[in-house]
Amino acid sequence: MINTCFKTNTRLSVMSEWLTTTSLQAKWYRGPWPSLQAAVLFFVSVTGDERKVMKELTSSQVRQMYLDFFEQHGHKIMPSASLVPVDDPTLLWINSGVATMKKYFDGSVVPDNPRMTSSQKSIRTNDIENVGRTARHHTLFEMLGNFSVGDYFKHDAVHWAWELLTGEQWFDFDPEKLYITVYPKDTDAKAEWLDAGVKEDHIVEAEDNFWDIGQGPSGPDSEIFYDRGQEMNNVAEDDPENYPGGENERYLEIWNIVFSQFNHTPEGTYEPLPHKNIDTGMGLERVVSVFQHARTNFETDLFLPIIRATEQLSDGKKYEANKTDDVSFKIIADHARAVTFAIGDGALPSNEGRGYVIRRLIRRAILNGKKLGINEAFLYKLVPVVGEIMKSHYPAVLEQADYIAGVIHSEEDRFNVTLDTGLSLLNDTIAATKAAGKTQLDGAEAFKLFDTYGFPVELTTEYAGDEGLGVDQEGFKSEMEKQRARARNARSSAKSMGVQRALLTDIKSVSKYVGYSQLTVENAKLLDIIVDEKLVDQADENADSAEVIFDMTPFYAEMGGQVADTGSIVDEAGHQVAKVTDVQHAPNGQNLHTVKVTGKLVKGATYTLTVDAARHSKIEKNHTATHLLDQSLRNVLGTHTAQAGSLVEPHYLRFDFTHFGQVTSEDLHKVEQMVNDQIFAEIPVKTVETDIETAKKMGAIAMFSEKYGKRVRVVSVGDFNTEFCGGDHVSNTNELGLFKIVSETGVGAGVRRIEAVTAGDAFKFLNDEESLLSQTAALVKAPQLKEVPHRVEALQGEVKQLESDQRALQAKMAAQQAASAFDNIETVNGTTLIAQQVNVAGMGQLRQLADDWKQKLPSDVLVLATANEGKASLLVAMAPDQVKAGHKAGDLIKAIAPAINGGGGGRPDMAQAGGKNPDGISEALAQAKTWLEK
């Protein structure tokens, strides 16, 4: 079938033009070295009626075709890795296909197959403001890529690219429509393209075709452009930007092929890499827009169904009716995809890091929904639509749709709360602005509403407008710029890709881990010794620490949360020569032991390796307990809980899992009970080694799918739980003895952490708790432990009764004191004064007396003093008419407080002071009289 758009559009077939000289000059000026003036002319030939008809492919077909092509050329199809980076703190999100390949390119892991291909979901948020306003900015996008880790290089990369693009059974693009850019100095690449069949006039030299991220691997690249014809353009034909690579909509960059061949050293030089790599990236959305003849990426089958669903939810708005609404439709479609995938991969909305990205995307979508007249929660309804579009390559989205929609829905509700509080703050601000007689809301105020309370400036402008006020947009922008500058200055520059640790990458010796069945290996041959980053033949005490590899080892290397084993290395003469302090996986998979050398280690000699068995046994118990806990959590809380991290140490285990909301104490008890039930049931723990498919059929739960090779170990605890796991486990659950949860806390929105102990540590924990209870029982004099709560309750009642009795008694005493204290009235300067030292408990009592005084007002002024435990307290109160006359209690007390070596103050009608000199009380009282005389 032929795409109808193409059939009717005859202009396409007659389109042709020469690029003007001006456009070429513009190209030269963009490069850093304008002196390189190899005049590169290119043109589009007249193809007339011979032009090829575009294949009609869906996005699923395009994706599959790409992967199939490279699989046929010996590539392993890699699954689209989770958007949440595994073991990579430098990345917030997986932001490209190569991001998941970093571990291969930097040599920390050697891949099974050096040729790999993938369609990798990715998230980028640096240009979030442009999403919806341009033709192809997205937050979530897919990157098709083929990768060579030290295998094929320019020749194959170029020839295969051309075959995929133009081959009849593949993309079958018209070669006349394709343009290739090359780095001018990279004559090899140009030669390969010519050899593959690209016409010379379709090859453009571009100075900026050099991929360089600073220190690390770098190299020239080739970009491939598709000419969609002038009628797709947004600039005039003679515009200086109208060339492949310029700022235009006509020449669409669809593929970038990086020839990674140099190491950019810290000194700023470029050294050839020992292993040259290929890394390519083709934007799926872009190439689909070519196939589907879409003006922007949004009019493809990847986005249109979401837009149509949004139309249904809106109050009658239609896509492509006006530009403003279109932007909103596009933003919603884009963000719906991104948040659906991000949440599906285990991220959750929160106030920092990637969780905050999700929150922001959801909020932007909601605001744009409001612009389309959608005022209730709606975004969650788009989750199944996204799932349906992507199900061929990402079936998991549809499977988790309910959970994802639930998370989004609750976040939509939350945002409404934010908007409500923001609105009431805005009303205050508007009122204040009006009261000050201003016609415009301060930019800083609008920014504060946005910055601190999350109230969007668009809404501020709108509501202020309703009240007849403008908003100082310039002021707002300048505040925003200050904020940006602050953040930029504080940014740390973490390296995004390291250089290969060549030494370890080159060690290919074979080492076998046998610790699943034995904890001691005799006659283990020492294959490699590394001291100070150099391979050596022997090491002794002088080399404090060394790294060693044996042909066989019982030492477990840290992985999957389980910590490394420790133990000893003994030579043939029976002398301990080294202690194993840490074990990690080397790039080629060997267990690399870090040892403290105490004797002599010689390459080629044999040693007896012994794992610290007691420690190992504790680790095994905690690891099996982790599996039981994981399964119990899923059984009790629901299948949405997924492991978010785990640590298995000898003395405890730590387990992080995703869970939306709180875990009730009843649920926690159920989980704990369920784990212990499995222990008491004495279930055998079985481990089998098999291939992935069989394991999946067994129902095994994979935690990080990409970490597993062809052969996987599957650990099952009866029918209760089956998981992929390369770690060590007990052989029967009864070895765990007892399982006890020590704590349950939150470690961020949506992630909870449980810490637990088993066996001896569980017993110790319970013992410690019991001993605390026993101590408490002794303290409250409870004859039996079970009496403790009752005793405490009774004591609390007693305390309460005593307190209340005491209060009553004190009030009575105060009243008695008052009766006599208020008798002694003096008149000073026409004002009546009561100045008395009383014998009460403290300031509280003085206040009570003042309250009494206030009821009866026997005098105009009251000054009370009391002494307690070396401290003196003063209180002054004034009758209301005295306050009106301008006499302030605070002034009086400030005048007399120095007499008791203190200071004080208070309100006009009442003030208090404290001091450290009770002997000064009479002096203070006397001074009160003098004060009144003035």
Next chain:
RNA sequence: GGGGAAUUAGCUCAGAUGGGAGAGCACCUGCUUUGCAAGCAGGGGGUCAACGGUUCGAUCCCGUUAUUCUCCA
């Protein structure tokens, strides 16, 4: 990673230049009444997030920490 804010009764929130911690709802008791959030009277419930500092005195000011919200990267 960097900024701005919040944390007060079971819940929702007031509060004061640093000097007696409050309301509404909920809860308990009694009375009245039995029709849609019933009424009236009385009562219980607080380490004002935690710790440290300044001060005669801190729920309030300053600092640290925790949690939550929010903006930027």
